[in-house]
Amino acid sequence: xxxxxxxxxxxxxxxxxxxxxxxxxxxxxxxxxxxxxxxxxxxxxxxxxxxxxxxxxxxxxxxxxxxxxxxxxxxxxxxxxxxxxxxxxxxxxxxxxxxxxxxxxxxxxxxxxxxxxxxxxxxxxxxxxxxxxxxxxxxxxxxxxxxxxxxxxxxxxxxxxxxxxxxxxxxxxxxxxxxxxxxxxxxxxxxxxxxxxxxxxxxxxxxxxxxxxxxxxxxxxxxxxxxxxxxxxxxxxxxxxxxxxxxxxxxxxxxxxxxxxxxxxxxxxxxxxxxxxxxxxxxxxxxxxxxxxxxxxxxxxxxxxxxxxxxxxxxxxxxxxxxxxxxxxxxxxxxxxxxxxxxxxxxxxxx
Amino acid sequence: xxxxxxxxxxxxxxxxxxxxxxxxxxxxxxxxxxxxxxxxxxxxxxxxxxxxxxxxxxxxxxxxxxxxxxxxxxxxxxxxxxxxxxxxxxxxxxxxxxxxxxxxxxxxxxxxxxxxxxxxxxxxxxxxxxxxxxxxxxxxxxxxxxxxxxxxxxxxxxxxxxxxxxxxxxxxxxxxxxxxxxxxxxxxxxxxxxxxxxxxxxxxxxxxxxxxxxxxxxxxxxxxxxxxxxxxxxxxxxxxxxxxxxxxxxxxxxxxxxxxxxxxxxxxxxxxxxxxxxxxxxxxxxxxxxxxxxxxxxxxxxxxxxxxxxxxxxxx
Amino acid sequence: xxxxxxxxxxxxxxxxxxxxxxxxxxxxxxxxxxxxxxxxxxxxxxxxxxxxxxxxxxxxxxxxxxxxxxxxxxxxxxxxxxxxxxxxxxxxxxxxxxxxxxxxxxxxxxxxxxxxxxxxxxxxxxxxxxxxxxxxxxxxxxxxxxxxxxxxxxxxxxxxxxxxxxxxxxxxxxxxxxxxxxxxxxxxxxxxxxxxxxxxxxxxxxxxxxxxxxxxxxxxxxxxxxxxxxxxxxxxxxxxxxxxxxxxxxxxxxxxxxxxxxxxxxxxxxxxxxxxxxxxxxxxxxxxxxxxxxxxxxxxxxxxxxxxxxxxxxxxxxxxxxx
Numbered sequence: 005x006x007x008x009x010x011x012x013x014x015x016x017x018x019x020x021x022x023x024x025x026x027x028x029x030x031x032x033x034x035x036x037x038x039x040x041x042x043x044x045x046x047x048x049x050x051x052x053x054x055x056x057x058x059x060x061x062x063x064x065x066x067x068x069x070x071x072x073x074x075x076x077x078x079x080x081x082x083x084x085x086x087x088x089x090x091x092x093x094x095x096x097x098x099x100x101x102x103x104x105x106x107x108x109x110x111x112x113x114x115x116x117x118x119x120x121x122x123x124x125x126x127x128x129x130x131x132x133x134x135x136x137x138x139x140x141x142x143x144x145x146x147x148x149x150x151x152x153x154x155x156x157x158x159x160x161x162x163x164x165x166x167x168x169x170x171x172x173x174x175x176x177x178x179x180x181x182x183x184x185x186x187x188x189x190x191x192x193x194x195x196x197x198x199x200x201x202x203x204x205x206x207x208x209x210x211x212x213x214x215x216x217x218x219x220x221x222x223x224x225x226x227x228x229x230x231x232x233x234x235x236x237x238x239x240x241x242x243x244x245x246x247x248x249x250x251x252x253x254x255x256x257x258x259x260x261x262x263x264x265x266x267x268x269x270x271x272x273x274x275x276x277x278x279x280x281x282x283x284x285x286x287x288x289x290x291x292x293x294x295x296x297x298x299x300x301x302x303x304x305x306x307x308x309x310x311x312x313x314x315x316x317x318x319x320x321x322x323x324x325x326x327x328x329x330x331x332x333x334x335x336x337x338x339x340x341x342x343x344x345x346x347x348x349x350x351x352x353x354x355x
Numbered sequence: 356x357x358x359x360x361x362x363x364x365x366x367x368x369x370x371x372x373x374x375x376x377x378x379x380x381x382x383x384x385x386x387x388x389x390x391x392x393x394x395x396x397x398x399x400x401x402x403x404x405x406x407x408x409x410x411x412x413x414x415x416x417x418x419x420x421x422x423x424x425x426x427x428x429x430x431x432x433x434x435x436x437x438x439x440x441x442x443x444x445x446x447x448x449x450x451x452x453x454x455x456x457x458x459x460x461x462x463x464x465x466x467x468x469x470x471x472x473x474x475x476x477x478x479x480x481x482x483x484x485x486x487x488x489x490x491x492x493x494x495x496x497x498x499x500x501x502x503x504x505x506x507x508x509x510x511x512x513x514x515x516x517x518x519x520x521x522x523x524x525x526x527x528x529x530x531x532x533x534x535x536x537x538x539x540x541x542x543x544x545x546x547x548x549x550x551x552x553x554x555x556x557x558x559x560x561x562x563x564x565x566x567x568x569x570x571x572x573x574x575x576x577x578x579x580x581x582x583x584x585x586x587x588x589x590x591x592x593x594x595x596x597x598x599x600x601x602x603x604x605x606x607x608x609x610x611x612x613x614x615x616x617x618x619x620x621x622x623x624x625x626x627x628x629x630x631x632x633x634x635x636x637x638x639x640x641x642x643x644x645x646x647x648x649x650x651x652x653x654x655x656x657x658x659x660x661x662x663x664x665x666x667x668x669x670x671x
Numbered sequence: 672x673x674x675x676x677x678x679x680x681x682x683x684x685x686x687x688x689x690x691x692x693x694x695x696x697x698x699x700x701x702x703x704x705x706x707x708x709x710x711x712x713x714x715x716x717x718x719x720x721x722x723x724x725x726x727x728x729x730x731x732x733x734x735x736x737x738x739x740x741x742x743x744x745x746x747x748x749x750x751x752x753x754x755x756x757x758x759x760x761x762x763x764x765x766x767x768x769x770x771x772x773x774x775x776x777x778x779x780x781x782x783x784x785x786x787x788x789x790x791x792x793x794x795x796x797x798x799x800x801x802x803x804x805x806x807x808x809x810x811x812x813x814x815x816x817x818x819x820x821x822x823x824x825x826x827x828x829x830x831x832x833x834x835x836x837x838x839x840x841x842x843x844x845x846x847x848x849x850x851x852x853x854x855x856x857x858x859x860x861x862x863x864x865x866x867x868x869x870x871x872x873x874x875x876x877x878x879x880x881x882x883x884x885x886x887x888x889x890x891x892x893x894x895x896x897x898x899x900x901x902x903x904x905x906x907x908x909x910x911x912x913x914x915x916x917x918x919x920x921x922x923x924x925x926x927x928x929x930x931x932x933x934x935x936x937x938x939x940x941x942x943x944x945x946x947x948x949x950x951x952x953x954x955x956x957x958x959x960x961x962x963x964x965x966x967x968x969x970x971x972x973x974x975x976x977x978x979x980x981x982x983x984x985x986x987x988x989x990x991x992x993x994x
Contacts, residue, residue, distance in 0.1 A: 080889050177626050212620045212622040237611040275539060282607065282612060
């Protein structure tokens, strides 16, 4: 099992400190000397832990601002983590410098959300897909590069003609561009791919095509795949396991079917009941109410981050920010009251 | 009672590059206290249809066809008469709340403006009372009327827009992608508010969206559009359970569901067509799994498929 | 054998250029601008061949044969006489008149055009080059260096350009010694680079965060690679627009400086002709030929750049394109 684990993240933290203005720094120097300087930071990602094995698709689900995109960028070392361990094939890459990690880059790639932004407008299809190959000097001759690009285009279902290779992004539709993005990510045969909301900007009828391709490629190459999305239904379709994030922490983690059919954390429950169902006749389950709005990442609630909005919250919830507890060896929840919460619900005694 | 009747609406844009048939012969009816969902992907003409109803199409676009509101032909009204209707009898909530609210005016003032435009004689006190009332009805604390738009969250901005459109007690509200930009939980909160408002005030609405699940939640009837044409129209129940048009069926099977069995999603090959040179005959034929010879030649006419619905397909 | 972009890209570039020209042609102002500019450039280059006299140099003082002749020339026509100003007889060897010292204005105009255009082009190019280097570096280095550069550029921008130019020009090392047109160009670049640096830095900053740059980083791109292959090509359209604007400003700055006397006395620019005109009290004496032609030429240069700039703007910003 351990050989299979490609990516293992332990207690990953990323805080973005807010820059202080000149006057603020001066004020602190002269007027507040002796007192604790107020260091505001955005708690984007806090103590996130999970692992992904080869051939497994792991979904990171949450609303905007929960930190899922940041996790994706951290894993690829496009952002430096504040602390924590990122194990890639049992090697800790979290502290490696840019130079040291360059050779590893061919093992991990990313697919971005916006097909209109993720391709350089000045690079042709050939150049875009070949860029990783050329940068990492994989092949020696231009012909080999072109051959490889054609192979990749075939695997994503795009034409391999000379004419298509010469096209520029503005001549392609959104779906085609996204496929080029997928092709580019797969050119190097990486063992780990992060996909950040890869289909949310595509038309509905196009999405399935792109998703299907990703699924096929994952299966064929046994890639470890991190699928970031806000759409639970999509996560259900694509992922083997999912982690639900809220305000920088994972609040529930487990097999997709378990989490979706038997959500344990109050936030997950609320999230699931809020997803509209494309079936007008479906019995709409009593919606788990959720109060208020998502607080900013600057000033966190005391204790459990969800407690101000949680209908099951009690005093003790304000004391500690819970870590993931085991409900099942494969189903983890970050809620100290999860046992009571779920019993209550089962008996219909919702307060 | 039929509130709005659209008959053979054609909105063409006469550009240098050619004629873009954004809306090509669309017909439907909206009855009182009914919510119609106008569904389709980007570029299919749904926004243009509603803009045509509001007669907000700029040249080189031209509107042809018959739009009747409460038995008045909107095409024959003078500019002033249309202005009176726009915003007060038929109002529209545009896509992208952040852009629709003026960032330098307080929210309460903006809503008051709308009242003032249509009822210049209203007193400040009465006007602001109505503003507070309408804010409460959408779920915003009236205290927040003094806030600027950027001080409100995304969900509240959307509700503020809804309040803006409600304040003159319109008969019809058209909402363009009202919840697309919102997070899931906020989305469901806003949809709930809309539903309760609808029931309480007896509103008639047209909801434009590409998200069929939103339509399933709050609409009674649905009209599916593709490449400027209306391909299926009917009661929600019918369309979702037994979609007749191959496009509707394909669209439905492209939405992964959270409940129910984990199904295989089906792909629709190809891409939505270029409206400058749409395919001949039925516009969906290049992508249709059930295409026949006649589909390439003739544009299908509307056939009454069932009670209160029709479909445009050669299969029927 | 090992390239970073394929051969086809260069072929493609040629096609893009042709396409660009077709679109550009449709904008009438732009075409007028280019036509005027090309005509002026051609005139400037062939100055030697078209003028009866050489450039005003230390060896040639092309005085009128008859020396200084302040007479008022008249044209006799039945019943009236038309009075022309002093030093001008369209039927003499100097159809455009002369200055008080006898320099042929026609010749002066050609050579002045050459100098003015040279200053405009060199200043424009260097303003953009310097602006790009500083702007992109500042965007990428960030931190204190960026802040310092921005503060310096702000100081320069806050001071009104013309007085600033004068201040710099009157510094003894600069203004007292030999003035050449290169010096003028340097001065102009010195006060105008912040404009282009800030704009380009802004674009570079926003490009830096775009996802295709992140993609390249994820593929192992180094910072120089990203700058040369991703940032610069996308900044290029802005650079061109900036260059045209800088050239337009340069011609005006140059005329300003030269009019006040800051110019090479051996290489007269159009502005210096105006200086001469002013020194010789041309207006009060009615010697309009000394003032209008150079001014018109300066204006024409400025207008041609302005039109080209408008056309480029229209192309880059599709909303301005006519339907």
